[in-house]
Amino acid sequence: MASFLTNNVEVVAIVLFSIGFTSLLLHKNLVKKIIGLNIMDTAVDLFLASMGYVQGKTAPIVENGIVEASSYINPLPSGLVLTSIVVSVSVTALMLALTVRLYHRYHTLNVDEIYLLAREEVRRK
Amino acid sequence: MSWMNDIPLFSLIACLVCAAVSSVLKARAARNVTLGLLTAVFAGAVALTARGVLENTNVTYWMGHYPAPWGNEIRFGILEPFLTALFSGVIAACIVGGNRHLLSDVEEVHLNRYYVMLDLLLAAIQAIAYTNDIFTAYVFVEISTLASCGIMILRHTGRTTLAAVRYMIFSLVGSGLFLMGVIILYDLTGHLLIVPIHEKLVSLAQSGNYHLPMTVSIALMILGLGIKSGMFPFHFWMADTYGASTPASSGILSGVVSKIYIFLAVKVITRVTGTELFYETGLQNVLYGFGIAAMIVASVSALRENDVRRMLAWSSAAQVGYIYMGLGLGTPEAMLAVIYQILAHSLTKALLFLSASSLSDASGGSHSFHDLQGAALRNVPAGIAFTTGALSMVGIPLFMGFVAKYLFMTAALHVENKALLAVVALVVSAILNTAYFLRTVIRLWASEGNERFSPFRPSAGLVAACAVLVLANLAVGYYSQPVISVIQMGINLLG
Numbered sequence: 244m245a246s247f248l249t250n251n252v253e254v255v256a257i258v259l260f261s262i263g264f265t266s267l268l269l270h271k272n273l274v275k276k277i278i279g280l281n282i283m284d285t286a287v288d289l290f291l292a293s294m295g296y297v298q299g300k301t302a303p304i305v306e307n308g309i310v311e312a313s314s315y316i317n318p319l320p321s322g323l324v325l326t327s328i329v330v331s332v333s334v335t336a337l338m339l340a341l342t343v344r345l346y347h348r349y350h351t352l353n354v355d356e357i358y359l360l361a362r363e364e365v366r367r368k
Numbered sequence: 369m370s371w372m373n374d375i376p377l378f379s380l381i382a383c384l385v386c387a388a389v390s391s392v393l394k395a396r397a398a399r400n401v402t403l404g405l406l407t408a409v410f411a412g413a414v415a416l417t418a419r420g421v422l423e424n425t426n427v428t429y430w431m432g433h434y435p436a437p438w439g440n441e442i443r444f445g446i447l448e449p450f451l452t453a454l455f456s457g458v459i460a461a462c463i464v465g466g467n468r469h470l471l472s473d474v475e476e477v478h479l480n481r482y483y484v485m486l487d488l489l490l491a492a493i494q495a496i497a498y499t500n501d502i503f504t505a506y507v508f509v510e511i512s513t514l515a516s517c518g519i520m521i522l523r524h525t526g527r528t529t530l531a532a533v534r535y536m537i538f539s540l541v542g543s544g545l546f547l548m549g550v551i552i553l554y555d556l557t558g559h560l561l562i563v564p565i566h567e568k569l570v571s572l573a574q575s576g577n578y579h580l581p582m583t584v585s586i587a588l589m590i591l592g593l594g595i596k597s598g599m600f601p602f603h604f605w606m607a608d609t610y611g612a613s614t615p616a617s618s619g620i621l622s623g624v625v626s627k628i629y630i631f632l633a634v635k636v637i638t639r640v641t642g643t644e645l646f647y648e649t650g651l652q653n654v655l656y657g658f659g660i661a662a663m664i665v666a667s668v669s670a671l672r673e674n675d676v677r678r679m680l681a682w683s684s685a686a687q688v689g690y691i692y693m694g695l696g697l698g699t700p701e702a703m704l705a706v707i708y709q710i711l712a713h714s715l716t717k718a719l720l721f722l723s724a725s726s727l728s729d730a731s732g733g734s735h736s737f738h739d740l741q742g743a744a745l746r747n748v749p750a751g752i753a754f755t756t757g758a759l760s761m762v763g764i765p766l767f768m769g770f771v772a773k774y775l776f777m778t779a780a781l782h783v784e785n786k787a788l789l790a791v792v793a794l795v796v797s798a799i800l801n802t803a804y805f806l807r808t809v810i811r812l813w814a815s816e817g818n819e820r821f822s823p824f825r826p827s828a829g830l831v832a833a834c835a836v837l838v839l840a841n842l843a844v845g846y847y848s849q850p851v852i853s854v855i856q857m858g859i860n861l862l863g
Contacts, residue, residue, distance in 0.1 A: 260548065263544075264544065267537060267540065267541060267544075268537070268541060273533070276537065280540055283540075283544050287544065287551065290548075290551055291551055294554070294555050319560075320554075323503060323551075323554075326507060327547065330510045333510075333514060334513075334514065334536075334540060337514060337517060338533070338540075341521065341529055341532055341533050342533070344521075345526070345529050345530065345533065348526050348529070349526065354530075357526075357530055358530060360526070361526045361527045361530050364526055365527060
């Protein structure tokens with residue numbers, strides 16, 4: 244229990260990850276799925292950023308001539324967060340584009356309904 | 369010959385340049401650029417494989433001016449260029465053979481984008497194969513997901529779009545889990561390069577600390593890659609994805625994209641954790657169970673299927689099951705079988721998807737078995753190609769599939785407590801394979817019921833691609849020993 248309290252950021256990140264993960268998998272609505280995906284990515288970013296953060300230290304930009312590495316936080320996880328944001332933005336854009344295309348065709352966002360409509364379309368052909 | 373060390377970097381850059389150039393070209397020119405690129409990448413990778421075999425060493429290449437713990441690296445021995453050569457060859461065969469369908473499935477003005485996506489996919493595949501950095505691998509896993517979704521959705525039908533959404537959802541879940549695993553691993557070790565991670569993990573394991581987080585992170589990475597490559601019970605997207613795409617994309621997705629994730633999983637097992645450490649976690653038993661289940665369940669699904677392309681997709685799921693069963697056995701012999709199976713399945717599945725599409729062209733575009741009756745007689749070259757692929761899948765001697773099954777069988781017999789179940793599953797799966805593939809082949813060559821459709825001339829590209837794949841299948845099946853020893857050398861260098 245004590246380790247849950249000291250690692251509260253990580254715990255929040257894991258909870259958010261699970262929320263995002265389950266909504267991505269289980270929600271029927273495509274837009275909610277995409278929101279779930281974004282929550283999942285945000286959780287990963289939070290986890291990463293918290294790992295690189297050192298209490299009381301600042302971003303690794305040399306100010307006032309302080310050059311010792313120990314005065315700054317670890318910059319690598321921040322770099323990874325940036326990469327991960329870029330990835331999640333592009334993935335979200337693609338998913339939204341696919342959703343728009345499906346909505347134009349079937350006028351619904353429910354995956355199950357789209358599935359039935361698509362099957363019917365194939366059968367009619 | 370130190371200039372050869374630059375080949376991976378330059379073929380990566382060439383892919384990106386070709387992708388940019390293709391985006392402003394007409395479809396035909398973009399196709400020629402991509403074919404030229406594939407030839408160049410293939411030639412470079414073959415040269416690197418040959419050098420790797422002659423010198424039998426790994427090369428580590430700095431990507432930038434900083435050494436190991438800081439800079440990024442690529443590293444290659446034998447298997448990395450070997451698989452790059454295989455995959456670029458299969459992609460080339462798929463786009464040559466599937467060209468007629470590409471022209472009809474994708475609008476002419478958008479067709480150049482297909483080749484843009486292929487160039488990016490090729491870049492991602494090479495990067496995943498060569499990289500020595502686990503986060504770089506993650507980034508390129510995502511790029512390959514986006515690119516492979518791209519080659520699906522250029523076919524504008526409702527079913528394809530829906531299949532693409534499903535594929536994306538499973539892929540994103542997979543890469544999310546993989547990323548989480550990578551981050552926990554970074555948290556534990558403080559490194560992203562594979563070699564220092566491995567050293568840290570070994571010392572952590574010796575100290576006995578952090579055993580649970582280590583197991584969780586490795587499990588997340590393997591599970592993520594498993595979902596992306598279609599491991600049981602996450603294989604349900606495969607039938608839609610491979611069944612609804614244009615034939616070239618089906619061949620590429622099943623023969624190349626899912627295999628590169630498996631190779632990354634092999635890299636995680638052999639290099640990040642090291643085989644010994646991985647087999648201490650007990651995760652191999654899970655892979656073994658999933659693999660065995662896939663071999664049976666997916667084969668039963670294939671048997672019940674009435675659409676030839678969906679049947680091939682289920683068969684892919686079963687073949688991926690063989691691979692995970694092999695990883696679960698956890699011996700060097702099984703690893704050899706796994707890599708050989710990647711080679712065999714990649715070549716054979718591309719051949720089957722291409723020939724099946726041509727056979728359904730000879731049956732009014734239908735994929736159902738009822739309409740395919742006698743299709744091989746109307747379209748003899750595709751019929752021969754499909755039959756070759758089917759015989760290889762079933763495991764008839766002389767073909768590659770036989771050698772793969774033989775290797776799995778001998779590997780299984782050497783593992784005491786897993787031998788019985790593995791051998792039973794291999795036999796049952798072989799019987800099921802025989803049932804659904806031979807049923808199809810017999811139907812294809814049946815002489816009744818083919819009056820409705822007229823004889824069909826397959827395109828020259830399709831015949832050429834099928835001929836190359838058939839010859840490759842026979843050659844590697846018949847002269848399997850040299851290939852096996854090359855793979856064995858590669859595995860020794862990997863671990």
